[in-house]
Amino acid sequence: MNRSLDDVRCIADRAAHAVPADAAEAIVLSRYSALTRFAGNRIHQNVAESDAQVSIRAVLGSRTGVASTNKLDDASILRCANAAADAARHAPQDADFPGLPHPKQLSIPSRAPLLLDAYGPQERAEAAREILDQSAARGLVAAGTVAVNDTITAVASTHGVDAAMHTDDIRATVLSMNGPSASGWASYFGRDARGFLPAQLGSHAATIAERSEGAVELAPGTYTVVLAPEAVADLLDFLGYLGFGAKAFAEGSSFLIDALGSRVVDPRISIYDDALSPATVGISFDYEGQPRRRTPLIEGGIAVGPVTDSYFAALLDRDNTGHALPAPNPYGPLPLNLEMAAGDTSVEDMIASVDRGVYVTRFHYVNVEDPMKVVLTGMTRDGTFMIENGRLAAPVRNLRFTQGVLSAFSSVGAIGSQRQLCGAEESAVLAPALLLEQWAFTGQTG
Amino acid sequence: MKEHIAAALDAATLAGATYADARVVETRHERLSVRTGHVEGVESGESLGIGIRTIANGAWGFAATSDLTPDGIAHAARQAVALARAAAITASAPVSLAPVASFIDTWSAACATDPFTVSLDDKLALLLLTDDILRAEDKVRVTSASMGFIAVRKVFGSTEGSLIEQSYVESQAGIAAFAIGDGEMLPRSYPNNLGGQAVQGGWEAILALDLPGNAPRVAEQAAALLSAAPCPSGETTIIIDGSQVALQVHESIGHPTELDRVLGDEAAFAGTSWVGIPDLGTLRYGSEHVTVTSDATIPGSIGSFGYDDEGVPGQRDHLITNGILTGFQTSRESAPEIGRTSNGCMRADGWQRQPLIRMTTVSLEPGEWGFDDLIADTDDGIYIETNNSWSIDDKRLNFQFGCEIGWEIKGGKLGRMIKSPNYTGVTPQFWGSCDAVCSRDHWQVWGIPNCGKGEPMQVAHVAHGAAPTRFRNVQVGVAR
Numbered sequence: 001m002n003r004s005l006d007d008v009r010c011i012a013d014r015a016a017h018a019v020p021a022d023a024a025e026a027i028v029l030s031r032y033s034a035l036t037r038f039a040g041n042r043i044h045q046n047v048a049e050s051d052a053q054v055s056i057r058a059v060l061g062s063r064t065g066v067a068s069t070n071k072l073d074d075a076s077i078l079r080c081a082n083a084a085a086d087a088a089r090h091a092p093q094d095a096d097f098p099g100l101p102h103p104k105q106l107s108i109p110s111r112a113p114l115l116l117d118a119y120g121p122q123e124r125a126e127a128a129r130e131i132l133d134q135s136a137a138r139g140l141v142a143a144g145t146v147a148v149n150d151t152i153t154a155v156a157s158t159h160g161v162d163a164a165m166h167t168d169d170i171r172a173t174v175l176s177m178n179g180p181s182a183s184g185w186a187s188y189f190g191r192d193a194r195g196f197l198p199a200q201l202g203s204h205a206a207t208i209a210e211r212s213e214g215a216v217e218l219a220p221g222t223y224t225v226v227l228a229p230e231a232v233a234d235l236l237d238f239l240g241y242l243g244f245g246a247k248a249f250a251e252g253s254s255f256l257i258d259a260l261g262s263r264v265v266d267p268r269i270s271i272y273d274d275a276l277s278p279a280t281v282g283i284s285f286d287y288e289g290q291p292r293r294r295t296p297l298i299e300g301g302i303a304v305g306p307v308t309d310s311y312f313a314a315l316l317d318r319d320n321t322g323h324a325l326p327a328p329n330p331y332g333p334l335p336l337n338l339e340m341a342a343g344d345t346s347v348e349d350m351i352a353s354v355d356r357g358v359y360v361t362r363f364h365y366v367n368v369e370d371p372m373k374v375v376l377t378g379m380t381r382d383g384t385f386m387i388e389n390g391r392l393a394a395p396v397r398n399l400r401f402t403q404g405v406l407s408a409f410s411s412v413g414a415i416g417s418q419r420q421l422c423g424a425e426e427s428a429v430l431a432p433a434l435l436l437e438q439w440a441f442t443g444q445t446g
Numbered sequence: 447m448k449e450h451i452a453a454a455l456d457a458a459t460l461a462g463a464t465y466a467d468a469r470v471v472e473t474r475h476e477r478l479s480v481r482t483g484h485v486e487g488v489e490s491g492e493s494l495g496i497g498i499r500t501i502a503n504g505a506w507g508f509a510a511t512s513d514l515t516p517d518g519i520a521h522a523a524r525q526a527v528a529l530a531r532a533a534a535i536t537a538s539a540p541v542s543l544a545p546v547a548s549f550i551d552t553w554s555a556a557c558a559t560d561p562f563t564v565s566l567d568d569k570l571a572l573l574l575l576t577d578d579i580l581r582a583e584d585k586v587r588v589t590s591a592s593m594g595f596i597a598v599r600k601v602f603g604s605t606e607g608s609l610i611e612q613s614y615v616e617s618q619a620g621i622a623a624f625a626i627g628d629g630e631m632l633p634r635s636y637p638n639n640l641g642g643q644a645v646q647g648g649w650e651a652i653l654a655l656d657l658p659g660n661a662p663r664v665a666e667q668a669a670a671l672l673s674a675a676p677c678p679s680g681e682t683t684i685i686i687d688g689s690q691v692a693l694q695v696h697e698s699i700g701h702p703t704e705l706d707r708v709l710g711d712e713a714a715f716a717g718t719s720w721v722g723i724p725d726l727g728t729l730r731y732g733s734e735h736v737t738v739t740s741d742a743t744i745p746g747s748i749g750s751f752g753y754d755d756e757g758v759p760g761q762r763d764h765l766i767t768n769g770i771l772t773g774f775q776t777s778r779e780s781a782p783e784i785g786r787t788s789n790g791c792m793r794a795d796g797w798q799r800q801p802l803i804r805m806t807t808v809s810l811e812p813g814e815w816g817f818d819d820l821i822a823d824t825d826d827g828i829y830i831e832t833n834n835s836w837s838i839d840d841k842r843l844n845f846q847f848g849c850e851i852g853w854e855i856k857g858g859k860l861g862r863m864i865k866s867p868n869y870t871g872v873t874p875q876f877w878g879s880c881d882a883v884c885s886r887d888h889w890q891v892w893g894i895p896n897c898g899k900g901e902p903m904q905v906a907h908v909a910h911g912a913a914p915t916r917f918r919n920v921q922v923g924v925a926r
Contacts, residue, residue: 035902036533039711043533047508047902048525049798051495068491070512080492087488090566092574094484121507121525121532129536143714145901175714251482251588253624253631328487330479364717367837369848369868369925372631377846377924379839381717400837400844400870402925442924443870445844 001032002150003052009164011054011072012156018081021058021088023100025157027287027326028054032150036124039143041136043128046121057327058084062097065090066328098314103160106291107284109276114168114191119148127172127198134202135176140209142202144174153283161289169281170196171424175382176209182395184208185361185382187230189421189428191281208361208383215395217444218386224357224413225439226350226387232340233422233429234363235376235405236271240335240427242371244273244297245323246312247332249305253371255406259303265409267301268343273323273335279421280428282337285322292322297335309333339430343415350414350435357387358396358441374405379445400443411437447472447611450514451603454498457523459605463500463530465543466523467604469755470496470514471797476562479592480573483581488566495797498523502530504540508800543778544787546758548607553752555614556745559649561595569593576657580623583665585672587626592641593619593652600797608757616748616907617651618644618895621661623668632865634668634850636660638689639833644893644907645746667851667863674865677852679923683827684869685820685916688884690849691810692892692910693833698873699731699738700808700910701899702842703765704791705774707803709783715901717840720873721771723784729771732877735813738766740775741911742790742806748893749807749909751793756801758790765808769877777803795904802900807891809911813883817914820882822858828922829853829860830867846870846924869922876917884913 008030015026030052037045054077055068065087069080119127124146135142147170154164173187186204188196227235248254255264275282275292284292288310296304308316309324312333323333351359361383369375379398386393416432423429447470458466472494479486495512496519507530511522573591580589599613620642622635637643637655645651686694701707702719710718721729742750742760751760756778765773774784775791780803792801821829835848852867853860895907 033902034529037901038536039713040709042536042538043505044711045506045508045800046529046533047510047800048529049510049902050522051510051512051798053493055491064488066487066489068489070493070495083490087490087566090570091485091488092570096484121529125532125535132536141710143710145714147901173714177710177713251624252626253588328477328479328489330481330486364840365837367835367848369835370630370866372626372629375925377835377837377848379837379844381840398839398844400839400846402846440925443844443846443921445839445841445872 001050002152003030005152005164005166008152008154012154015054015056015077015081016156016158018078019056019058019085020082021060021085023059023158025057025100025288026054028052028154030152034124035145035147036128037145038128038132041132041141043125054080055326056081056084058088059100060088062093062095063088063091064097096315098310100157100159101288101290101310103162103289104291106163107276108165109284111191113166114193119170130198131174131202134199135206138206138210140206141177142174145172147171155285155287155289157289163285163289165283167281167283172196172201174202174205176205178209178213181215182209182212183382184212189423212383212395215397218396218399220442222438222440224354225436226347226354226357226359227434227436228361229420229431229433230362230422231360232434233431234366236338236340236429236431237423237427238366238376239374239405240338242368242374244306245332245334246306246308246316250312250315254306255372255374256303256306260305262303263301264303264406265298265301266412268412268415269298269301269409270341271298272296272339273307273337274339275337277339277430279430280337282428286324287326288324290320290322290324295321307333307335336427340432342417342419342432344417345414346417347433350433351387351392352390354387355389359385359387359392369402375403376405377402398445399441401440402442403440408436408439413437447601448609450496450519451601453516453519454496454523455603455605457520458498458500458527461524461527463502463527465501465605466498467602467756468496468498469600469602469797471598471600473796474597475595477594478569478573480577482589483577485570493796496522497794497797497799498526499800500526500530501541502527503534505530505533505537506541507533510798541779544781546778546788549753549757550609551752552611554612555646555750557615557648560615561617561649562597564649572657576621576661579658579661580621580665583669585625585627585669586623586665588624590622591657602753602755602757604757610753610757612752614646615648616644616646617648618642619652619655619657621657621664623665625668625672627672632668632671633834634664634671635832636664638892640896644748644895646748646750647746670863671851671865674863677864677867677923677926679926681919681921683824683916683918684920684922685824685827685829685914687831687914688888688890688912689892690830690833691912691915693836695738695808695810695910695912696894697836697838698842698845700805703774704803705776705780705783708774709780712899716899720841720843725771726784727772730769731766731771731874732769733880734768735880735883736766736769736877737811738808739763739811740765740789740806740808744807744891747807747891747909748895748907749805754790754792755794756792758788761790763789775803775805793906795906799902799904802904804906805908807909807911810883810915812886812889812913815882815884817884817888820884820914820916821855821860824855824916825857827855828864828867829855843873867922868924869920870924871920879918879920880915881918882916889913
């Protein structure tokens with residue numbers, strides 16, 4: 001279904017050395033993915049895709065240009081290499097360009113590959129049926145996905161970079177709907193097939209959906225909240241995008257400016273980027289073939305620093321943390337494997353400790369109100385409940401929040417002891433549940 | 447390309463498909479960006495592949511591959527049939543499609559000057575000149591100027607006999623200045639945020655934007671925002687510029703009138719809709735000033751095409767007529783649910799993806815007001831321009847938008863500048879409060895090339911015609 005690691009590595013090497021330039025780098029992504037999608041208690045989309053793409057960066061002095069193609073015959077790769085060199089010839093010199101990085105020792109985690117045959121069309125359909133049967137049996141309606149991804153990433157350069165790695169994962173989601181305004185949610189993301197239990201997933205979502213019937217209004221205001229891991233993951237994702245990248249830091253738009261070494265959130269909060277964690281799914285090198293490592297971003301509430309790539313490491317005179325995205329891109333280096341350190345409190349104990357508050361299963365359509373203060377707005381969905389006297393109480397109609405993440409993370413009541421891998425392969429987040437004392441709800445679904 | 451289509455349809459039929467269609471899509475793109483005096487990227491690329499959609503055992507299957515050898519295509523076709531058969535284990539009723547005539551046709555969009563023939567030197571010179579002008583303003587710390595081009599050629603064929611070849615070129619450009627100070631970053635962009643304006647057309651469209659001519663105003667306004675007044679909090683009258691009305695239409699009318707959302711097919715990801723099929727013809731969606739069309743035939747719009755990705759001709763249809771819901775955006779599978787045939791809204795994000803219902807050019811039809819007259823007619827309120835943030839719930843009811851800039855309206859005149867205005871509302875009440883839409887003189891089509899939907903995620907290029915529009919009693923200044 002996918003190419004072999006050696007094939008992909010050879011394509012990258014061949015492409016890097018085909019460029020008529022001073023130096024060159026090639027990234028090859030070869031991917032097989034398949035997704036079974038269901039809604040209305042039946043599978044309505046069942047898709048699979050195979051593709052491979054090579055992206056070539058040519059360097060002439062300090063000029064760079066990039067070209068890409070998914071045609072992998074020799075003539076097409078040569079044409080792509082020439083296009084990259086031509087782009088470099090037209091680009092002006094960039095005095096800040098440090099040159100392509102040289103190879104470094106890589107640590108490739110040993111991960112047994114998933115048996116993709118075990119997740120073929122029939123098996124995914126069976127898993128989907130197990131999930132949606134849980135809703136159908138209770139008179140509910142399920143929607144969601146069962147998906148597998150199999151990716152080989154290779155980076156090669158004329159400086160001797162030669163990095164290649166295979167990654168794969170399973171992702172399943174289920175939304176269970178109980179009439180027009182009550183729903184529940186559950187998801188699995190990871191590469192441990194033993195952890196993907198379709199019937200259990202479907203049952204969990206259906207139970208929340210049943211519990212969500214008869215949602216009540218809640219007046220806007222500031223509440224204590226217990227955020228489930230998927231809701232926390234959304235906040236970490238935006239924190240990474242807005243604040244932890246070296247480009248935002250260099251341009252002066254990151255909250256880390258003037259805050260390095262200072263306390264920015266509760267001292268119990270520590271946030272890292274760690275592609276080597278056994279719990280995550282990412283590649284252990286970046287798109288320049290440089291090693292990723294466990295990188296502290298906030299440690300004990302103290303701002304540590306941004307993630308970098310070779311360009312911004314040189315520009316800022318900092319270490320290269322190995323977080324390059326494929327060049328060129330508008331974002332600069334970003335953390336793609338964020339995690340928040342676990343605490344010591346179960347979700348049940350968090351709820352038990354709250355006299356009056358709100359439990360949030362997940363957020364929907366979060367966006368930025370103020371990038372420097374990391375103020376976000378978004379909605380709750382698929383299981384929002386009042387907490388009263390230490391117990392989940394009435395379901396609440398979906399709420400809008402407008403809230404600064406840093407200020408919320410400065411009012412931590414407790415951090416969950418269990419973490420869940422959330423998101424997708426391109427940006428996986430390992431998040432615990434959080435009890436936050438101050439959270440501003442500013443509106444409600446009409 | 448046509449031989450690939452024939453091979454795919456034959457292989458799918460032999461594998462047992464009762465219906466199949468196939469699309470070969472070849473795209474070429476080029477992107478250039480300049481940021482704060484540095485050329486950030488000069489990049490080009492190409493992609494070619496085939497997507498094969500089948501019905502077998504009454505269910506859908508879809509497979510896509512970039513391997514266009516005979517074996518590669520046959521394998522993908524058989525895979526699509528196997529996927530359909532697997533999906534059938536949960537089917538309660540077989541898929542049926544609304545009838546459509548078969549077409550053998552070609553369609554192409556106008557493009558006066560092919561942007562791929564313009565030299566990289568000329569393109570970079572325009573961006574660098576514009577960026578220089580933006581950076582002349584001291585308080586502007588970060589600047590951005592970018593342009594991008596896409597050329598698409600695709601062939602669609604089906605077992606019902608259609609064979610349709612289409613081609614078009616899209617061009618996009620925009621600039622932005624960011625003023626940073628006192629812990630805030632304030633953007634000002636032109637002609638819109640997120641990369642500017644996108645159209646079907648060529649280099650002539652880029653030149654028509656006059657990026658260098660607009661750069662001084664953009665930079666000056668960005669700098670002025672640092673000392674502008676904060677957005678007041680409370681209920682007031684707002685007048686929204688055309689680009690923001692376009693996004694308001696997109697989020698609170700375009701998406702909720704996609705029939706697949708209404709039927710629940712997008713529930714787990716993008717969400718459903720507050721509108722139901724029984725509402726058709728009776729639901730008051732907005733005031734009498736609100737008439738909204740879906741139109742795939744507007745020249746120059748990135749929402750235009752000759753045929754959608756299941757071979758249905760592009761067409762114009764009414765979604766809302768004088769405030770009443772009168773239509774949905776549909777597909778061949780969904781249209782029978784409302785007793786109609788497809789109005790041609792199925793599109794896929796390249797060869798890799800199965801088509802979904804996507805917006806074409808969904809427009810708020812123009813009214814009769816002149817802009818100056820509308821301001822003069824407003825005693826107290828805020829005029830707001832250019833989106834900066836958007837969020838809406840999973841039923842497309844509760845929304846909140848942030849914008850780059852605003853001005854107080856006092857006694858029928860624009861007053862002092864307001865920084866980062868935002869507003870929130872609930873869809874039917876908001877559109878019900880619309881009491882004036884500016885005329886066709888102020889109406890234009892805005893391209894939105896970043897509309898996300900579906901799993902795997904698909905990004906569609908859609909558009910919206912809009913003019914400045916007035917709304918009463920709107921909550922502004924949330925958490926300001």
